[in-house]
Amino acid sequence: MNPQKIAVLGPGSWGTALSQVLNDNGHDVRIWGNNPEQIAEINEKHTNTRYFKEVVLDEKIKAYDDLEDALANVNAILFVVPTKVTRLVAKQVAQVLKHKVHVLHASKGLEQGTHERISCILEEEIPAEYRDEIVVVSGPSHAEETIVRDITLISAASNNHDEAKYAQQLLSNDYFRLYSNTDVIGVETAGALKNIIAVGAGALHGLGFGDNAKAAIITRGLTEITRLGVAMGAKPLTYSGLSGVGDLIVTGTSVHSRNWRAGDALGRGEKLEDVERNMGMIIEGVSTTKVAYELAQQLHIDMPITETIYKVLYEGMDARAGILDIMRRETREENEFSN
Numbered sequence: 001m002n003p004q005k006i007a008v009l010g011p012g013s014w015g016t017a018l019s020q021v022l023n024d025n026g027h028d029v030r031i032w033g034n035n036p037e038q039i040a041e042i043n044e045k046h047t048n049t050r051y052f053k054e055v056v057l058d059e060k061i062k063a064y065d066d067l068e069d070a071l072a073n074v075n076a077i078l079f080v081v082p083t084k085v086t087r088l089v090a091k092q093v094a095q096v097l098k099h100k101v102h103v104l105h106a107s108k109g110l111e112q113g114t115h116e117r118i119s120c121i122l123e124e125e126i127p128a129e130y131r132d133e134i135v136v137v138s139g140p141s142h143a144e145e146t147i148v149r150d151i152t153l154i155s156a157a158s159n160n161h162d163e164a165k166y167a168q169q170l171l172s173n174d175y176f177r178l179y180s181n182t183d184v185i186g187v188e189t190a191g192a193l194k195n196i197i198a199v200g201a202g203a204l205h206g207l208g209f210g211d212n213a214k215a216a217i218i219t220r221g222l223t224e225i226t227r228l229g230v231a232m233g234a235k236p237l238t239y240s241g242l243s244g245v246g247d248l249i250v251t252g253t254s255v256h257s258r259n260w261r262a263g264d265a266l267g268r269g270e271k272l273e274d275v276e277r278n279m280g281m282i283i284e285g286v287s288t289t290k291v292a293y294e295l296a297q298q299l300h301i302d303m304p305i306t307e308t309i310y311k312v313l314y315e316g317m318d319a320r321a322g323i324l325d326i327m328r329r330e331t332r333e334e335n336e337f338s339n
Protein backbone atom coordinates (compact mmCIF):
# COMPACT_ATOMS: atom_id res chain seq x y z
CA MET A 1 0.00 0.00 0.00
CA ASN A 2 1.24 3.53 -0.77
CA PRO A 3 2.00 5.60 2.33
CA GLN A 4 -1.18 7.25 3.60
CA LYS A 5 -1.72 10.45 5.60
CA ILE A 6 -3.72 9.55 8.69
CA ALA A 7 -5.23 11.70 11.42
CA VAL A 8 -5.58 9.82 14.72
CA LEU A 9 -8.14 11.61 16.91
CA GLY A 10 -7.45 10.96 20.60
CA PRO A 11 -3.91 10.96 22.06
CA GLY A 12 -4.81 8.46 24.79
CA SER A 13 -3.29 5.05 25.36
CA TRP A 14 -4.92 3.34 22.39
CA GLY A 15 -4.60 6.30 20.01
CA THR A 16 -0.87 6.49 20.78
CA ALA A 17 -0.33 2.75 20.30
CA LEU A 18 -2.22 2.74 16.98
CA SER A 19 -0.27 5.80 15.84
CA GLN A 20 2.93 3.87 16.37
CA VAL A 21 1.57 0.90 14.38
CA LEU A 22 0.66 3.23 11.50
CA ASN A 23 4.05 4.97 11.66
CA ASP A 24 5.83 1.58 11.68
CA ASN A 25 3.91 0.82 8.46
CA GLY A 26 5.37 3.91 6.78
CA HIS A 27 2.31 6.16 7.01
CA ASP A 28 2.33 9.87 7.82
CA VAL A 29 0.64 10.08 11.23
CA ARG A 30 -0.89 13.16 12.84
CA ILE A 31 -2.26 12.71 16.36
CA TRP A 32 -4.90 15.27 17.31
CA GLY A 33 -5.86 16.13 20.89
CA ASN A 34 -7.18 19.00 22.96
CA ASN A 35 -4.48 19.20 25.62
CA PRO A 36 -1.76 21.67 24.42
CA GLU A 37 0.83 20.43 26.96
CA GLN A 38 0.44 16.87 25.82
CA ILE A 39 0.65 17.92 22.15
CA ALA A 40 3.86 19.87 22.89
CA GLU A 41 5.33 16.88 24.75
CA ILE A 42 4.71 14.55 21.80
CA ASN A 43 6.23 17.04 19.33
CA GLU A 44 9.21 18.13 21.44
CA LYS A 45 10.13 15.12 23.58
CA HIS A 46 8.47 12.38 21.47
CA THR A 47 6.90 10.91 24.59
CA ASN A 48 3.36 10.61 25.98
CA THR A 49 4.27 9.94 29.59
CA ARG A 50 0.76 10.26 30.95
CA TYR A 51 0.14 6.84 29.38
CA PHE A 52 3.56 5.31 28.67
CA LYS A 53 6.42 6.21 31.00
CA GLU A 54 9.13 4.31 29.12
CA VAL A 55 8.14 4.72 25.49
CA VAL A 56 9.86 7.04 23.02
CA LEU A 57 7.85 7.61 19.87
CA ASP A 58 9.33 8.05 16.41
CA GLU A 59 9.89 11.73 15.78
CA LYS A 60 8.00 11.44 12.48
CA ILE A 61 4.76 11.20 14.50
CA LYS A 62 3.41 14.74 14.78
CA ALA A 63 0.76 15.98 17.18
CA TYR A 64 -1.75 18.79 16.58
CA ASP A 65 -4.17 20.72 18.72
CA ASP A 66 -5.76 22.37 15.67
CA LEU A 67 -8.20 19.94 14.07
CA GLU A 68 -8.28 21.67 10.69
CA ASP A 69 -4.48 21.46 10.42
CA ALA A 70 -4.50 17.82 11.50
CA LEU A 71 -7.08 16.91 8.83
CA ALA A 72 -5.48 18.80 5.93
CA ASN A 73 -5.08 16.42 2.96
CA VAL A 74 -5.46 13.24 5.02
CA ASN A 75 -6.53 10.00 3.35
CA ALA A 76 -8.10 8.63 6.52
CA ILE A 77 -9.34 9.62 9.95
CA LEU A 78 -9.11 7.17 12.87
CA PHE A 79 -11.36 8.04 15.83
CA VAL A 80 -9.97 6.76 19.16
CA VAL A 81 -11.72 9.01 21.66
CA PRO A 82 -13.95 7.79 24.49
CA THR A 83 -17.49 6.92 23.39
CA LYS A 84 -19.00 9.78 25.38
CA VAL A 85 -17.18 12.43 23.27
CA THR A 86 -17.35 10.71 19.89
CA ARG A 87 -20.40 12.66 18.71
CA LEU A 88 -18.86 15.95 19.81
CA VAL A 89 -15.58 15.22 18.02
CA ALA A 90 -17.42 14.00 14.90
CA LYS A 91 -19.36 17.28 14.79
CA GLN A 92 -16.05 19.17 15.02
CA VAL A 93 -14.66 17.07 12.16
CA ALA A 94 -17.74 17.73 10.01
CA GLN A 95 -17.23 21.48 10.48
CA VAL A 96 -13.68 21.52 9.11
CA LEU A 97 -13.43 18.54 6.74
CA LYS A 98 -13.06 19.73 3.15
CA HIS A 99 -12.57 16.48 1.23
CA LYS A 100 -13.62 12.82 1.18
CA VAL A 101 -11.79 10.43 3.54
CA HIS A 102 -11.77 6.87 4.81
CA VAL A 103 -13.24 6.81 8.34
CA LEU A 104 -12.13 4.24 10.92
CA HIS A 105 -12.80 3.99 14.64
CA ALA A 106 -11.34 1.93 17.45
CA SER A 107 -13.60 2.90 20.36
CA LYS A 108 -15.58 0.37 22.39
CA GLY A 109 -18.86 1.62 23.75
CA LEU A 110 -22.51 2.48 23.19
CA GLU A 111 -23.79 6.04 23.50
CA GLN A 112 -25.70 6.96 26.65
CA GLY A 113 -29.28 8.01 25.98
CA THR A 114 -29.44 7.08 22.29
CA HIS A 115 -27.99 3.56 22.85
CA GLU A 116 -26.25 3.97 19.50
CA ARG A 117 -23.17 2.22 18.21
CA ILE A 118 -20.13 4.37 17.30
CA SER A 119 -20.42 3.81 13.54
CA CYS A 120 -24.04 5.06 13.64
CA ILE A 121 -22.91 8.23 15.44
CA LEU A 122 -20.20 8.82 12.82
CA GLU A 123 -22.67 8.18 9.97
CA GLU A 124 -25.06 10.70 11.44
CA GLU A 125 -22.50 13.42 12.06
CA ILE A 126 -20.16 13.18 9.04
CA PRO A 127 -22.00 13.83 5.76
CA ALA A 128 -21.95 10.83 3.40
CA GLU A 129 -20.27 12.79 0.60
CA TYR A 130 -17.21 13.32 2.83
CA ARG A 131 -16.63 9.71 3.79
CA ASP A 132 -16.61 6.08 2.74
CA GLU A 133 -18.41 3.40 4.77
CA ILE A 134 -17.15 3.42 8.36
CA VAL A 135 -14.70 0.73 9.51
CA VAL A 136 -14.51 -0.49 13.11
CA VAL A 137 -11.22 -2.00 14.27
CA SER A 138 -11.68 -4.02 17.44
CA GLY A 139 -10.31 -7.08 19.20
CA PRO A 140 -8.06 -8.25 22.05
CA SER A 141 -5.53 -5.45 22.17
CA HIS A 142 -4.18 -3.82 25.28
CA ALA A 143 -2.34 -0.63 24.37
CA GLU A 144 0.36 -1.53 26.92
CA GLU A 145 1.31 -4.59 24.81
CA THR A 146 0.81 -3.15 21.32
CA ILE A 147 3.02 -0.15 22.19
CA VAL A 148 5.94 -2.56 22.83
CA ARG A 149 5.10 -4.32 19.55
CA ASP A 150 3.82 -7.50 21.18
CA ILE A 151 1.75 -9.72 18.87
CA THR A 152 -1.83 -8.45 18.49
CA LEU A 153 -4.66 -9.77 16.27
CA ILE A 154 -7.90 -7.84 15.77
CA SER A 155 -10.85 -7.52 13.37
CA ALA A 156 -11.67 -4.77 10.87
CA ALA A 157 -15.37 -4.65 9.97
CA SER A 158 -17.26 -2.52 7.49
CA ASN A 159 -20.46 -2.78 5.46
CA ASN A 160 -18.18 -2.19 2.47
CA HIS A 161 -15.67 -5.02 2.35
CA ASP A 162 -13.21 -2.86 0.38
CA GLU A 163 -13.08 -0.45 3.31
CA ALA A 164 -12.41 -3.30 5.74
CA LYS A 165 -9.60 -4.44 3.41
CA TYR A 166 -8.24 -0.88 3.33
CA ALA A 167 -8.01 -0.86 7.14
CA GLN A 168 -6.48 -4.34 7.08
CA GLN A 169 -3.70 -3.23 4.73
CA LEU A 170 -3.21 0.06 6.51
CA LEU A 171 -2.59 -1.47 9.93
CA SER A 172 -1.29 -5.02 9.38
CA ASN A 173 2.40 -5.79 9.89
CA ASP A 174 4.62 -8.44 11.51
CA TYR A 175 3.26 -7.87 15.03
CA PHE A 176 -0.21 -6.44 14.29
CA ARG A 177 -2.59 -8.51 12.15
CA LEU A 178 -6.14 -7.68 11.11
CA TYR A 179 -8.90 -9.98 9.89
CA SER A 180 -11.56 -8.42 7.66
CA ASN A 181 -15.21 -8.86 8.56
CA THR A 182 -18.55 -7.52 7.34
CA ASP A 183 -20.48 -7.84 10.62
CA VAL A 184 -20.19 -4.26 11.86
CA ILE A 185 -22.97 -4.69 14.42
CA GLY A 186 -21.35 -7.86 15.76
CA VAL A 187 -17.83 -6.43 16.04
CA GLU A 188 -19.01 -3.15 17.58
CA THR A 189 -21.44 -4.65 20.08
CA ALA A 190 -19.00 -7.39 21.12
CA GLY A 191 -16.23 -4.83 21.72
CA ALA A 192 -18.52 -2.65 23.78
CA LEU A 193 -20.38 -5.31 25.79
CA LYS A 194 -17.33 -7.33 26.85
CA ASN A 195 -16.30 -4.38 29.03
CA ILE A 196 -19.29 -5.00 31.31
CA ILE A 197 -18.22 -8.59 31.89
CA ALA A 198 -14.62 -7.45 32.46
CA VAL A 199 -15.80 -5.15 35.26
CA GLY A 200 -17.64 -8.15 36.75
CA ALA A 201 -14.60 -10.44 36.42
CA GLY A 202 -12.44 -7.84 38.13
CA ALA A 203 -15.00 -7.49 40.91
CA LEU A 204 -15.03 -11.25 41.53
CA HIS A 205 -11.24 -11.11 41.86
CA GLY A 206 -11.43 -8.15 44.23
CA LEU A 207 -13.98 -9.99 46.32
CA GLY A 208 -11.60 -12.95 46.63
CA PHE A 209 -13.24 -15.49 44.33
CA GLY A 210 -11.04 -17.87 42.33
CA ASP A 211 -10.48 -19.24 38.86
CA ASN A 212 -13.72 -21.24 38.73
CA ALA A 213 -15.67 -18.03 39.21
CA LYS A 214 -13.50 -16.30 36.59
CA ALA A 215 -14.29 -19.01 34.01
CA ALA A 216 -17.95 -18.90 34.98
CA ILE A 217 -18.39 -15.18 34.47
CA ILE A 218 -16.48 -15.22 31.18
CA THR A 219 -18.54 -18.05 29.68
CA ARG A 220 -21.94 -17.06 31.08
CA GLY A 221 -21.11 -13.43 30.35
CA LEU A 222 -20.38 -14.35 26.74
CA THR A 223 -23.77 -16.11 26.55
CA GLU A 224 -25.71 -13.08 27.71
CA ILE A 225 -23.82 -10.44 25.70
CA THR A 226 -24.26 -12.64 22.62
CA ARG A 227 -28.02 -12.71 23.32
CA LEU A 228 -28.16 -8.91 23.39
CA GLY A 229 -25.83 -8.49 20.41
CA VAL A 230 -27.90 -10.89 18.29
CA ALA A 231 -31.09 -9.06 19.27
CA MET A 232 -29.39 -5.88 18.03
CA GLY A 233 -28.60 -7.55 14.68
CA ALA A 234 -25.18 -9.18 15.24
CA LYS A 235 -24.21 -12.54 13.74
CA PRO A 236 -23.72 -15.06 16.59
CA LEU A 237 -20.47 -16.37 15.05
CA THR A 238 -18.84 -12.97 15.49
CA TYR A 239 -19.00 -13.50 19.24
CA SER A 240 -16.75 -16.58 18.80
CA GLY A 241 -14.14 -14.42 17.06
CA LEU A 242 -11.44 -11.97 18.02
CA SER A 243 -13.82 -9.14 18.86
CA GLY A 244 -16.01 -11.48 20.94
CA VAL A 245 -14.51 -14.24 23.03
CA GLY A 246 -10.99 -13.04 22.15
CA ASP A 247 -11.53 -9.62 23.65
CA LEU A 248 -13.52 -11.03 26.55
CA ILE A 249 -10.57 -13.26 27.50
CA VAL A 250 -8.01 -10.44 27.33
CA THR A 251 -10.16 -7.90 29.13
CA GLY A 252 -11.67 -10.29 31.66
CA THR A 253 -8.35 -11.72 32.82
CA SER A 254 -5.70 -9.02 32.49
CA VAL A 255 -4.34 -6.46 34.92
CA HIS A 256 -3.79 -4.20 31.91
CA SER A 257 -7.55 -3.81 31.51
CA ARG A 258 -8.99 -0.57 32.88
CA ASN A 259 -12.38 -2.28 33.18
CA TRP A 260 -10.99 -5.30 35.03
CA ARG A 261 -8.97 -3.06 37.35
CA ALA A 262 -12.02 -0.90 38.06
CA GLY A 263 -14.03 -4.00 38.95
CA ASP A 264 -11.20 -5.31 41.12
CA ALA A 265 -11.05 -2.01 43.05
CA LEU A 266 -14.83 -1.99 43.49
CA GLY A 267 -14.69 -5.59 44.72
CA ARG A 268 -12.11 -4.51 47.29
CA GLY A 269 -14.55 -1.90 48.53
CA GLU A 270 -13.45 1.29 46.77
CA LYS A 271 -16.07 3.81 45.70
CA LEU A 272 -16.89 4.16 42.00
CA GLU A 273 -16.10 7.89 41.90
CA ASP A 274 -12.67 7.27 43.46
CA VAL A 275 -11.97 4.41 41.08
CA GLU A 276 -12.85 6.57 38.05
CA ARG A 277 -10.78 9.50 39.31
CA ASN A 278 -7.74 7.37 40.14
CA MET A 279 -7.77 5.52 36.82
CA GLY A 280 -7.14 8.69 34.78
CA MET A 281 -8.26 6.83 31.67
CA ILE A 282 -11.67 5.96 30.33
CA ILE A 283 -13.46 2.97 31.90
CA GLU A 284 -16.01 2.35 29.14
CA GLY A 285 -17.73 -0.56 30.92
CA VAL A 286 -19.33 1.70 33.52
CA SER A 287 -21.51 3.64 31.10
CA THR A 288 -21.94 0.66 28.76
CA THR A 289 -23.46 -1.29 31.66
CA LYS A 290 -26.21 1.33 31.90
CA VAL A 291 -26.86 1.31 28.16
CA ALA A 292 -26.93 -2.50 28.02
CA TYR A 293 -29.21 -2.72 31.05
CA GLU A 294 -31.67 -0.31 29.42
CA LEU A 295 -31.49 -2.16 26.09
CA ALA A 296 -32.03 -5.50 27.80
CA GLN A 297 -35.17 -4.14 29.44
CA GLN A 298 -36.40 -2.69 26.15
CA LEU A 299 -35.70 -5.83 24.11
CA HIS A 300 -36.70 -8.29 26.91
CA ILE A 301 -33.28 -9.95 27.01
CA ASP A 302 -32.30 -11.92 30.10
CA MET A 303 -28.91 -10.53 31.26
CA PRO A 304 -28.50 -11.47 34.92
CA ILE A 305 -24.81 -10.59 35.16
CA THR A 306 -25.26 -7.20 33.50
CA GLU A 307 -28.32 -6.49 35.64
CA THR A 308 -26.38 -7.28 38.81
CA ILE A 309 -23.42 -5.12 37.78
CA TYR A 310 -25.85 -2.31 36.94
CA LYS A 311 -27.41 -2.55 40.40
CA VAL A 312 -24.00 -2.57 42.09
CA LEU A 313 -22.76 0.42 40.07
CA TYR A 314 -25.90 2.54 39.99
CA GLU A 315 -28.18 1.42 42.83
CA GLY A 316 -25.72 0.66 45.60
CA MET A 317 -26.43 -3.08 45.67
CA ASP A 318 -24.01 -5.14 47.73
CA ALA A 319 -21.95 -7.18 45.24
CA ARG A 320 -21.99 -10.37 47.33
CA ALA A 321 -25.76 -10.18 47.67
CA GLY A 322 -26.00 -9.74 43.88
CA ILE A 323 -23.82 -12.81 43.28
CA LEU A 324 -26.00 -14.84 45.64
CA ASP A 325 -29.11 -13.76 43.73
CA ILE A 326 -27.54 -15.09 40.51
CA MET A 327 -26.54 -18.37 42.18
CA ARG A 328 -30.09 -18.84 43.47
CA ARG A 329 -31.80 -18.27 40.13
CA GLU A 330 -33.95 -21.12 38.90
CA THR A 331 -31.70 -23.78 37.35
CA ARG A 332 -31.84 -24.08 33.57
CA GLU A 333 -30.53 -25.73 30.39
CA GLU A 334 -27.01 -24.60 29.52
CA ASN A 335 -27.59 -23.98 25.85
CA GLU A 336 -30.82 -22.01 25.99
CA PHE A 337 -29.95 -19.32 23.51
CA SER A 338 -33.01 -17.19 23.92
CA ASN A 339 -34.22 -16.16 27.37
Ligand SMILES: NC(=O)C1=CN([C@@H]2O[C@H](COP(=O)(O)OP(=O)(O)OC[C@H]3O[C@@H](n4cnc5c(N)ncnc54)[C@H](OP(=O)(O)O)[C@@H]3O)[C@@H](O)[C@H]2O)C=CC1
Pocket residue numbers: 009010011012013014015032033034035051080081082083085088089106107108109141142143144280281282284
Ligand atom coordinates in the same frame (compact mmCIF):
# COMPACT_ATOMS: atom_id res chain seq x y z
N1 LIG B 1 -6.49 1.43 25.95
C1 LIG B 1 -6.64 0.30 25.27
O1 LIG B 1 -5.87 -0.63 25.43
C2 LIG B 1 -7.76 0.18 24.30
C3 LIG B 1 -8.79 1.11 24.24
N2 LIG B 1 -9.78 0.96 23.32
C4 LIG B 1 -10.86 1.93 23.22
O2 LIG B 1 -10.34 3.15 22.71
C5 LIG B 1 -11.11 4.26 23.21
C6 LIG B 1 -10.14 5.25 23.84
O3 LIG B 1 -9.56 4.57 24.93
P1 LIG B 1 -8.17 4.91 25.57
O4 LIG B 1 -7.18 5.36 24.57
O5 LIG B 1 -7.84 3.76 26.44
O6 LIG B 1 -8.62 6.13 26.47
P2 LIG B 1 -7.72 7.15 27.27
O7 LIG B 1 -8.53 7.59 28.43
O8 LIG B 1 -6.38 6.57 27.46
O9 LIG B 1 -7.57 8.34 26.22
C7 LIG B 1 -8.62 9.04 25.70
C8 LIG B 1 -8.06 10.27 25.03
O10 LIG B 1 -9.13 11.02 24.44
C9 LIG B 1 -8.94 12.38 24.82
N3 LIG B 1 -10.18 13.13 24.79
C10 LIG B 1 -11.20 13.09 25.68
N4 LIG B 1 -12.16 13.96 25.32
C11 LIG B 1 -11.73 14.56 24.19
C12 LIG B 1 -12.28 15.55 23.34
N5 LIG B 1 -13.47 16.09 23.59
N6 LIG B 1 -11.57 15.95 22.28
C13 LIG B 1 -10.36 15.42 22.02
N7 LIG B 1 -9.78 14.46 22.79
C14 LIG B 1 -10.47 14.04 23.85
C15 LIG B 1 -8.38 12.29 26.21
O11 LIG B 1 -7.79 13.52 26.58
P3 LIG B 1 -7.94 14.09 28.08
O12 LIG B 1 -7.89 12.93 28.99
O13 LIG B 1 -6.79 15.03 28.19
O14 LIG B 1 -9.27 14.75 28.10
C16 LIG B 1 -7.37 11.18 26.04
O15 LIG B 1 -6.18 11.67 25.48
C17 LIG B 1 -12.10 3.66 24.22
O16 LIG B 1 -13.36 3.52 23.62
C18 LIG B 1 -11.50 2.29 24.56
O17 LIG B 1 -12.49 1.34 24.91
C19 LIG B 1 -9.79 -0.07 22.43
C20 LIG B 1 -8.80 -1.01 22.45
C21 LIG B 1 -7.71 -0.96 23.38
Ligand SMILES: O=C(CO)COP(=O)(O)O
Pocket residue numbers: 108139140141142143195198247250251256257258259260282283284
Ligand atom coordinates in the same frame (compact mmCIF):
# COMPACT_ATOMS: atom_id res chain seq x y z
O1 LIG C 1 -10.40 -3.18 24.89
C1 LIG C 1 -9.36 -3.41 25.46
C2 LIG C 1 -8.51 -4.55 25.12
O2 LIG C 1 -8.92 -5.19 23.98
C3 LIG C 1 -8.91 -2.54 26.54
O3 LIG C 1 -9.71 -2.79 27.61
P1 LIG C 1 -9.76 -1.77 28.82
O4 LIG C 1 -10.48 -0.55 28.29
O5 LIG C 1 -10.54 -2.49 29.87
O6 LIG C 1 -8.38 -1.49 29.21
